[in-house]
Structures are given as C-alpha cells and as structure tokens.
Amino acid sequence: MVISTAIEQDCGLVFDLLTDLRQYGLWLRRSGVFRGTTAIAPGPIGVGTTYVESSLWGTRHGIINALERPALVSYRQPMALRPRWLGTVDVRINDTLATVEGVTLLTRSIRLTFFGPVRFIKQAVALAFQREIVRTQSALKEYAESLAPSTPRNM
Known part of the structure; x- marks a missing residue:
C-alpha cells in the first residue's frame, strides 16, 4: 500500500520530525494503534x-x-500480536520525501506479511494500518505546517 501527503514545509524539517522518534509526542497523539514509541536505543x-x-x-x-x-x-x-496465538505481522515501511512544486511530498510505502491465523483477517488489519498512516501523516502535516518556515540545511 502507498499513501502520500503534501506538506507545506521544508523537506529537511519534515524529515527531521519524522525521524526524531523521541519527540513523536509533540505532534502525534496516542491511539488504539499507537501508544507511543518507547525503549529507543540511546x-x-x-x-x-x-x-x-x-x-x-x-x-x-x-x-x-x-x-x-x-x-x-x-x-x-x-509485530507480535495480542493474543499471541494470532501470529505475527512483518511490517516493512519506506518513507520517501521529495520537494515537488515547493512543497514536501511524503510517501509511505508499506508491505505487510502475515504469519499464523492473522492471515485470515489480513484485509481488516491492512485497513487499520491504512487508517493509522493517514492519521499519522495528517498529524505530521498539521504540526510541520504550524512551524515557522526553515532554511534548508546543506548536507
């Protein structure tokens, strides 16, 4: 599945927000699907x-x-499912960012592979992932666009 959103903010700033796992709480509210990012390696x-x-x-x-x-x-x-007997979902995510016509285009590609009984409800699980991606991208867009425009960093 592939989901994109246009964000009116510098690509580097959007990337920094997306990759700063310790600060997700600044822009992403908890949900049933996302309770926070913890145990981040030092x-x-x-x-x-x-x-x-x-x-x-x-x-x-x-x-x-x-x-x-x-x-x-x-x-x-x-992802080890709860209860455990449901199996696991192998989640692979690629986020790409590009400047297109002056805005940042954030595209999330996700591949889900199902193991165990969960494979019988994979459409429902995929729909839940899709909804959460849309929610996450909307929250990131709203927060990023509320910040003052930044000056792109030289890499």
Whole structure:
C-alpha cells in the first residue's frame, strides 16, 4: 500500500520530525494503534536504531534499516500480536520525501506479511494500518505546517 501527503514545509524539517522518534509526542497523539514509541536505543537516531511501539493489537519491535537525509527512511517492525496465538505481522515501511512544486511530498510505502491465523483477517488489519498512516501523516502535516518556515540545511 502507498499513501502520500503534501506538506507545506521544508523537506529537511519534515524529515527531521519524522525521524526524531523521541519527540513523536509533540505532534502525534496516542491511539488504539499507537501508544507511543518507547525503549529507543540511546544515541543519535540512525541506521540500526531500535525502538518499541505498543498498541492494543500487539507490540512492534522496530529497527531503522536506511536513513538518507532528507529523502528516505526505512523501518522494519515485526509485530507480535495480542493474543499471541494470532501470529505475527512483518511490517516493512519506506518513507520517501521529495520537494515537488515547493512543497514536501511524503510517501509511505508499506508491505505487510502475515504469519499464523492473522492471515485470515489480513484485509481488516491492512485497513487499520491504512487508517493509522493517514492519521499519522495528517498529524505530521498539521504540526510541520504550524512551524515557522526553515532554511534548508546543506548536507
């Protein structure tokens, strides 16, 4: 599944907000699907950074696989479902950012692979993921656009 949103803010700033796992609470409210990002590995956020995200459905143990400022961040988040007998969902996410006609286009591509009985309700699970991505992108857009325009960093 692929979901995009246009954000009227500098691409570098949007990237920084998206990758600052410790500050998600500034712009993303908790929900049944997202209870917060915890157990973030110490040090700067980069390739190999691990973290945990819990929800009513289960726990995602995430790792950042790729980080190329300001254009790409990739994550893998295997999710152990609750109750455990439901199985697991292997979640792979690629966020790409590009400046298009003066705005940042954030595109999230997500691949879900189902193991165990959860595969029988994969459409419902995929719909829940889709709704959460839309909610997350909307919250990020609202917060980013409320900030003063930034000066792009030289990389």
